[in-house]
Amino acid sequence: MPRAGLSTQAVVQAAVEVIDEHGADALTLAAVASRCGVAAPSLYKHVGSLAELKIQVGVRVLHELADRFAAAAMGRSGQDAITALMHAYRAYVAAHPARYAVMPVDPLHHPALAAAGIRQLEVIQAALRPWQLDAAAQVHTIRRLRVIAHGFASLESAGGFGLPDDLDETYQQLIDTFFDSLPTHS
Amino acid sequence: MPRAGLSTQAVVQAAVEVIDEHGADALTLAAVASRCGVAAPSLYKHVGSLAELKIQVGVRVLHELADRFAAAAMGRSGQDAITALMHAYRAYVAAHPARYAVMPVDPLHHPALAAAGIRQLEVIQAALRPWQLDAAAQVHTIRRLRVIAHGFASLESAGGFGLPDDLDETYQQLIDTFFDSLPTHS
DNA sequence: GCCGAAAAGCTACTGCCATTAGCCATCGCC
DNA sequence: GGCGATGGCTAATGGCAGTAGCTTTTCGGC
Numbered sequence: 001m002p003r004a005g006l007s008t009q010a011v012v013q014a015a016v017e018v019i020d021e022h023g024a025d026a027l028t029l030a031a032v033a034s035r036c037g038v039a040a041p042s043l044y045k046h047v048g049s050l051a052e053l054k055i056q057v058g059v060r061v062l063h064e065l066a067d068r069f070a071a072a073a074m075g076r077s078g079q080d081a082i083t084a085l086m087h088a089y090r091a092y093v094a095a096h097p098a099r100y101a102v103m104p105v106d107p108l109h110h111p112a113l114a115a116a117g118i119r120q121l122e123v124i125q126a127a128l129r130p131w132q133l134d135a136a137a138q139v140h141t142i143r144r145l146r147v148i149a150h151g152f153a154s155l156e157s158a159g160g161f162g163l164p165d166d167l168d169e170t171y172q173q174l175i176d177t178f179f180d181s182l183p184t185h186s
Numbered sequence: 187m188p189r190a191g192l193s194t195q196a197v198v199q200a201a202v203e204v205i206d207e208h209g210a211d212a213l214t215l216a217a218v219a220s221r222c223g224v225a226a227p228s229l230y231k232h233v234g235s236l237a238e239l240k241i242q243v244g245v246r247v248l249h250e251l252a253d254r255f256a257a258a259a260m261g262r263s264g265q266d267a268i269t270a271l272m273h274a275y276r277a278y279v280a281a282h283p284a285r286y287a288v289m290p291v292d293p294l295h296h297p298a299l300a301a302a303g304i305r306q307l308e309v310i311q312a313a314l315r316p317w318q319l320d321a322a323a324q325v326h327t328i329r330r331l332r333v334i335a336h337g338f339a340s341l342e343s344a345g346g347f348g349l350p351d352d353l354d355e356t357y358q359q360l361i362d363t364f365f366d367s368l369p370t371h372s
Numbered sequence: 373g374c375c376g377a378a379a380a381g382c383t384a385c386t387g388c389c390a391t392t393a394g395c396c397a398t399c400g401c402c
Numbered sequence: 403g404g405c406g407a408t409g410g411c412t413a414a415t416g417g418c419a420g421t422a423g424c425t426t427t428t429c430g431g432c
Contacts, residue, residue, distance in 0.1 A: 003380060003427060029419065038381075040419075045380050050419065092307060105346035136352070143356045144363070150346075151337020159317060160291040160336075166322070170329045177367040179332070181359065189398065189409060216389065227391075228410050236390065 004038050008046045011036065012056045013072070016099065019057070024101040028034065036151050055112055058104045061096075062116035067125040079179060081127040082145070086175050089149040090156070097157035105150070131185040144181065148174045189270045190224050197222065198242045202285065205243070207212045210287040213240065242299050247282075250262035251289070254278050255309040265350045265365060267313040268331070272361050275335045276342070283343035291336070317371040330367065 014035045019027050023120045029050050033040040072088035073081050093100045104110065105115030124142055133141055152171055155161055161170075200221045205213050219226040233239045258274035259267050279286045290296065293303030310328055319327055326340050338357055341347055347356075 006380080028417090030417075039383080041422095042381055044420075064289040074365075078231060105341055105344045108402085109345060139349070140352070140356045140359055144360055146346075147231035147341060147356075147360060149337075151333035151335075151343060154340065155291055155333060155336060158291045162294045163325070164321045170326045170333075173326055173367065174221070174330055175407085177363050180298060180366055186270060192409080214389070216393090224409095225411060226389085227393095227412085230391075231409055 002034060003098065004042075006038065006046055007035055008040075010058070011046045011053065012060055015053055015057050016060060019098045019102060020096065027057070027102070029053070030050050054102065055110065057102055058107070058113055059116050059138060061099045061103045062107055062120070063111060064099075065089070065092050066116060066119040066123070069120055073127055077127070078130045082179075083175060085124065085127060086145070086149055086171075090153055090171060093114060093153040093157045100157050102155060131182055144178060148178060150174075152161050187297060189224060190193060190222060190228075192228075192232055194242070197232045197239065198246055198331065201239055201243050205284045205288060206282065210285050213243070213288070215239070216221055216274045235345055238287065241290075241296065243288055244293070244299055245286045245302050247289045248293055248299060248306070250285075251275070251278050252305040252309070255306055259309050263313070264316045264371060268365075269361060271313060272331070272335055272357075276339055279339040279343050286339060307352060317368055327336065327368065330364060334364060 007185050011032060014032050020032045020037060022031070027050075029040050029043055032053070036043070041134055043053075047056065068088045068091070070085040071086055076084050104113055107113035121142070124145065125138070128138060128141060131141075152174060156167060161167060196260070197218060201213055201216050204217045206223060208217070215226050215229055219229050222248075223348070229239075233242065235280070253276070254274045255271055262270050290299055293299035310331065310337040311324070314324060315326060317327075339362060342353060347353060
C-alpha cells in the first residue's frame with residue numbers, strides 16, 4: 001500500500017483540474033479522490049469537508065486573478081493601468097471560465113478569502129491614485145469598475161451574449177464610458 | 187388516500203417557494219415534495235426530472251421579470267423608460283435575491299427559455315427606439331445595459347459589495363454614464 | 373538502526389438524494 | 403356502474419458526503 005503523498009494544496013490543485021475539465025458542478029469529493037488516485041474518505045486527512053475545499057479553491061482562484069492584476073498594472077499608470085486591469089480580468093475569465101463560476105463574489109465577508117480579495121482591491125486603488133478621488137468617490141468608482149468587469153465577464157463566460165460577434169467592441173465601449181465618467185486627472 | 191391535486195405549475199410554484207425560503211441550493215425534489223405534501227417520486231407525474239424543474243423555474247422567473255419590465259416601460263419613453271427598466275430590474279432582484287440565482291443568463295440558447303428571454307429584449311428595444319440606433323449600435327447598447335444591470339444586481343444580491351452604503355448612488359452613476367454614452371435623441 | 377507516535381491511507385457504514393419500477397386508489401366520462 | 407387514464411404510493415438502486423475505526427507508512431529522537 002504505497003502512499004499517494006497528498007497535501008492540502010495537491011487536493012486543491014486536483015479540484016481545480018476537475019473544475020476546468022468538467023465544470024463547476026462536477027466538483028465532488030469522489031471526482032477529486034479519483035483524480036488523486038485515492039479513496040474518497042482519504043481526502044478528509046487534508047480537507048475538512050467539501051464546503052471547505054470549495055473555499056480553498058476560491059482562495060486559489062482569487063489569488064490567481066490578483067496575480068494577473070499585479071502583473072498587468074506593473075509599469076503602467078493612469079488610464080493605461082486601468083485598461084490593462086480590465087483586459088486582464090476578462091482574459092482570465094475567458095481562459096478559465098469554469099473557475100470563474102466558483103470565484104466567490106463576496107470575499108470580504110469570509111475571513112479565509114478576505115486577504116485575497118484585498119490584494120485585488122489594492123491594485124485597483126493604486127491604479128486610480130492619479131485621479132486623487134476622495135474616499136466616497138473612490139468607493140463608487142471601484143464599484144462601477146467591478147460592475148462592468150464582473151457583469152461582462154460573467155455573461156461572457158456563461159454564454160450569456162446571444163451572438164459572440166464584436167464582444168471586444170462592446171467591452172471597449174464599456175471601458176470608454178467608464179473613463180468618461182471620471183474627472184480628468186493631472 | 188385523498189389526492190393532492192397537483193399540477194406542473196403547482197410544483198413549479200412550490201419550487202419557487204422553496205428557493206425563496208431556503209436558497210437556490212435547497213431546491214431539491216425532496217423539499218418540493220414535502221412542501222406539496224406528497225412523496226418525492228410522485229413529482230415525476232408532473233415534471234420529468236430535477237433538471238427540467240429547474241428550467242421551468244427559470245421560465246417562470248424570466249417571465250416575472252419580463253412582466254416587471256413591461257409594467258415599468260408602460261406610459262414612458264426615452265430616458266425615462268430606460269431608467270424605469272433599470273430600476274425595475276434592480277427592484278426585482280432585491281425583492282427575490284434567491285430567484286435571481288436560478289435565472290438563466292443564456293435563455294436564448296435553450297428553446298424552452300427563449301420566448302421569455304425575447305419578451306425582455308423586445309421591451310428594451312422599444313424603449314431604445316427614440317435614439318434610432320442602427321443594428322450594430324443597438325446590439326452594443328443593449329449589451330451595455332445588460333452588463334450594468336446584471337453586474338450590479340448579481341453583486342448586490344450575492345452580498346458582493348463590502349459596505350451596503352450608498353448603493354443607490356452607485357447604481358445611479360452607472361445609469362448616468364450609460365446615458366452619456368448615447369447620442370442625444372430627437 | 374530501532375521504536376513509538378503521528379500521519380495517511382483503507383474498508384465498512386449511515387443517511388440523504390434522484391430516479392426507476394411496479395402497484396393501487398381515484399376520477400371523469402359514458 | 404364500469405373502465406381507462408391519471409395521480410398517488412412503496413420498494414429498491416446507485417451516487418454522494420461524511421463518520422468510525424482499523425492498518426500501514428513515515429519520521430524524529432535515541
